[in-house]
Amino acid sequence: MTAQSLPQTAPEPLFRFRHLLGIEGLQRPDIERLLDQSDVYVDANRQGDKKHSNLRGRTLINLFFENSTRTRTSFELAGKRLGGDVINMSVGTSSIKKGETLIDTAMTLNAMHPDVLVVRHADSGAVQLLAEKVNCSVINAGDGTHEHPTQALLDALTIRRRLGRGLEGLTVAICGDIAHSRVARSNIHLMGIMGARVRAVAPPTLLPAGLDRLGVEIHHDMETGLKNADIIMMLRLQTERMKGSFVPSIREYYRLYGLDYEKLKAAKPDALIMHPGPMNRGVEIDSEVADDIDRSLIREQVEMGVAVRMACLEALVSTQTDPWAKNQ
Amino acid sequence: MGEEPVSKTIYKNARLLDPASELDAMGALLVENGRILDVGPGVFVDAMQDDFDIVDCAGKCLAPGLVDMRVTTGEPGNEHLETLATASQAAAAGGVTTIVCLPNTDPIVDDVALLEFVERRAAEVGLISVHSYAAATKRTRGEEMSEIGLLHQAGALGFTDGPKAIANALVMRRLLSYSTVFGTLVIQHPEIPDLVGEGVMSEGETATRLGLAGIPAAAEVMMIERDMRLLALSGGRYHASRVTTAAAIEAIAKAKAEGLNVTCDTAPHYFALNEDAVTDYRTFAKVSPPLRSEEDRRAVLQGLADGTIDAIASDHTPRDQDSKRLPFDQAEFGVVGLETMLPVTLESVHNGALTMLQAIKALSLGPASILGLPGGKLAKGAPADLVLFDPDIAGVVDPSKFHAKCKNSPFEGKPIQGKVLKTIRGGRVVFDPETEIAPERGRLLHA
Numbered sequence: 064m065t066a067q068s069l070p071q072t073a074p075e076p077l078f079r080f081r082h083l084l085g086i087e088g089l090q091r092p093d094i095e096r097l098l099d100q101s102d103v104y105v106d107a108n109r110q111g112d113k114k115h116s117n118l119r120g121r122t123l124i125n126l127f128f129e130n131s132t133r134t135r136t137s138f139e140l141a142g143k144r145l146g147g148d149v150i151n152m153s154v155g156t157s158s159i160k161k162g163e164t165l166i167d168t169a170m171t172l173n174a175m176h177p178d179v180l181v182v183r184h185a186d187s188g189a190v191q192l193l194a195e196k197v198n199c200s201v202i203n204a205g206d207g208t209h210e211h212p213t214q215a216l217l218d219a220l221t222i223r224r225r226l227g228r229g230l231e232g233l234t235v236a237i238c239g240d241i242a243h244s245r246v247a248r249s250n251i252h253l254m255g256i257m258g259a260r261v262r263a264v265a266p267p268t269l270l271p272a273g274l275d276r277l278g279v280e281i282h283h284d285m286e287t288g289l290k291n292a293d294i295i296m297m298l299r300l301q302t303e304r305m306k307g308s309f310v311p312s313i314r315e316y317y318r319l320y321g322l323d324y325e326k327l328k329a330a331k332p333d334a335l336i337m338h339p340g341p342m343n344r345g346v347e348i349d350s351e352v353a354d355d356i357d358r359s360l361i362r363e364q365v366e367m368g369v370a371v372r373m374a375c376l377e378a379l380v381s382t383q384t385d386p387w388a389k390n391q
Numbered sequence: 392m393g394e395e396p397v398s399k400t401i402y403k404n405a406r407l408l409d410p411a412s413e414l415d416a417m418g419a420l421l422v423e424n425g426r427i428l429d430v431g432p433g434v435f436v437d438a439m440q441d442d443f444d445i446v447d448c449a450g451k452c453l454a455p456g457l458v459d460m461r462v463t464t465g466e467p468g469n470e471h472l473e474t475l476a477t478a479s480q481a482a483a484a485g486g487v488t489t490i491v492c493l494p495n496t497d498p499i500v501d502d503v504a505l506l507e508f509v510e511r512r513a514a515e516v517g518l519i520s521v522h523s524y525a526a527a528t529k530r531t532r533g534e535e536m537s538e539i540g541l542l543h544q545a546g547a548l549g550f551t552d553g554p555k556a557i558a559n560a561l562v563m564r565r566l567l568s569y570s571t572v573f574g575t576l577v578i579q580h581p582e583i584p585d586l587v588g589e590g591v592m593s594e595g596e597t598a599t600r601l602g603l604a605g606i607p608a609a610a611e612v613m614m615i616e617r618d619m620r621l622l623a624l625s626g627g628r629y630h631a632s633r634v635t636t637a638a639a640i641e642a643i644a645k646a647k648a649e650g651l652n653v654t655c656d657t658a659p660h661y662f663a664l665n666e667d668a669v670t671d672y673r674t675f676a677k678v679s680p681p682l683r684s685e686e687d688r689r690a691v692l693q694g695l696a697d698g699t700i701d702a703i704a705s706d707h708t709p710r711d712q713d714s715k716r717l718p719f720d721q722a723e724f725g726v727v728g729l730e731t732m733l734p735v736t737l738e739s740v741h742n743g744a745l746t747m748l749q750a751i752k753a754l755s756l757g758p759a760s761i762l763g764l765p766g767g768k769l770a771k772g773a774p775a776d777l778v779l780f781d782p783d784i785a786g787v788v789d790p791s792k793f794h795a796k797c798k799n800s801p802f803e804g805k806p807i808q809g810k811v812l813k814t815i816r817g818g819r820v821v822f823d824p825e826t827e828i829a830p831e832r833g834r835l836l837h838a
Contacts, residue, residue, distance in 0.1 A: 267571055318541065
């Protein structure tokens with residue numbers, strides 16, 4: 064056996080899995096490859112001609128069972144910039160129910176031979192259920208309070224680019240409505256995988272049980288929770304997901320947990336502030352802090368979102384030899 | 392006022408009763424500038440007497456001023472029943488130097504501005520220390536928690552819906568959980584409201600004979616057992632206000648043994664009276680929770696003696712004649728108790744059910760510790776909040792002599808032994824029956 068006779072090593076695939084359903088289960092190289100590829104697209108998206116052809120001939124369906132503007136637009140742009148055909152389907156939450164109806168929808172769409180389905184659903188696990196029923200790749204664009212993997216990836220990319228380094232050793236404080244946040248769960252996984260220290264800062268009523276078992280340091284007080292933090296991720300108080308009262312009032316919440324310059328003093332002087340949007344100014348974040356261009360990464364996060372989604376779409380399509388030939 | 396010279400007083404020849412150090416001995420107590428300068432059997436007094444006022448206690452009992460952790464007033468909203476001024480006077484007359492008011496006024500204290508109003512009014516009265524709880528849920532509706540954090544920062548000593556139980560288990564769980572951030576107290580009226588229903592007295596033979604709707608004793612222990620599970624789940628500090636049944640006391644003893652952060656109190660009528668007090672449809676003995684069976688009454692005394700019950704509170708609830716002179720079903724619940732709490736409790740000391748120190752502890756140090764207040768002890772540096780009383784003077788409860796505005800006492804005509812001789816708050820005498828001091832009485836009464 065000579066070196067010559069060996070088949071040429073295929074380039075390492077961008078991604079190992081058919082679907083991107085969550086961050087949990089990924090490994091550091093998986094994430095790093097996606098982020099590296101995203102970097103390429105960040106630069107490309109700043110050019111005049113943003114069009115690529117990686118998705119040419121491919122069909123992307125944005126299937127949103129829950130209202131969304133920014134995530135859906137971001138995926139739509141990502142698909143179009145890669146040269147794919149993008150269809151948006153917004154299915155009113157009232158007109159569709161769980162269980163068989165969801166599967167029926169999946170089967171119907173599957174029959175149209177899409178290549179990638181981007182799915183958002185109000186129920187945790189619904190995207191996975193749908194993924195089991197289709198032949199194409201599925202990207203989870205947020206399922207209930209479970210995961211929102213592309214948000215965590217874009218957050219990581221934002222931090223990496225701003226600091227010019229990896230996430231190892233950073234102290235990341237995730238603050239606010241963690242109980243109802245899929246962004247928090249995806250970020251807890253991702254930050255942990257990438258070697259950051261993760262803190263959860265919230266009143267106990269907004270912390271899901273057993274969170275400490277995910278390797279998270281729990282704090283109920285902003286001052287101790289933000290102490291020496293490098294990154295502060297604020298979460299939106301998701302009143303629409305709250306059944307009953309988790310906090311007494313907005314004014315008490317803002318006083319105790321809203322991020323303002325006073326509370327920010329506890330963090331490192333150059334600590335950066337993130338928010339997945341949409342923000343409730345005067346609820347979880349002070350307007351001035353949110354608009355502080357030296358510290359707030361909130362606008363960069365949106366920009367990174369498109370690049371990350373382009374990388375994810377490309378990665379999934381590149382794993383497909385012929386999705387219709389065999390069902391893995 | 393204000394520019395008073397340094398006041399120094401010696402209380403000598405006193406039977407000192409300090410539950411914190413378990414001291415029950417003759418001795419002296421020195422007060423300077425509103426604080427206890429020294430106390431004990433060996434305190435040397437003769438050389439210092441020149442610049443001290445001397446009070447010869449003639450062997451009577453000198454104890455920490457009583458701390459009453461459950462008082463209803465009518466201010467704001469029902470000043471015809473009780474004002475903070477009359478409640479303060481009644482307290483002083485009863486040897487009580489600290490009261491904590493329930494939030495069940497009109498409007499209900501579930502907002503920082505209202506809490507600050509009550510605190511300001513109490514400070515204007517200035518006779519004794521007046522603190523306040525805040526509502527645990529908005530409007531005490533039992534649905535959404537009130538602004539626990541802001542109210543705690545504004546001085547609320549704990550959170551309770553007063554005479555209403557926090558019935559919803561999820562609300563109670565969230566309250567306990569959220570309150571851990573501030574380390575504050577959640578106070579429950581431990582009764583399952585659905586089981587209380589339209590009941591007006593304890594369920595059983597007496598209720599059946601009287602033809603009155605009964606309240607099962609189990610309604611109490613069921614709520615406490617539920618809450619103990621929630622406490623184990625959520626953390627927090629839980630206080631059961633007025634435990635009255637053997638089963639509930641047992642459940643609390645078990646929870647304490649398991650290390651749960653639980654405390655409880657009872658009221659004098661639950662160990663001095665039983666359900667027989669309502670025979671003849673005596674609405675003045677209609678209380679919530681209801682007076683219980685004789686077995687339960689004995690269990691309450693036992694709980695006080697063994698320390699399962701941490702505190703005695705008067706549960707002072709002023710009701711006017713119009714709301715009591717009614718058919719039993721229609722009459723309101725509640726009794727006044729600030730002025731009878733000490734002598735009625737002393738009855739249990741006289742008949743040997745409690746020691747003097749056990750009784751004093753439950754009336755002072757016990758509640759002070761639960762509430763995190765500095766009183767309740769005769770110790771150097773502690774506030775000079777004191778009560779001087781003679782445990783042996785005999786008398787009869789006469790509500791017409793009460794300082795409280797309402798006279799709805801279940802103990803009317805009861806022979807008692809024990810009389811307050813002086814109530815001292817912050818070193819200042821605020822009640823003395825000899826001179827009926829209540830120094831600024833005129834102003835207070837017309838405030």
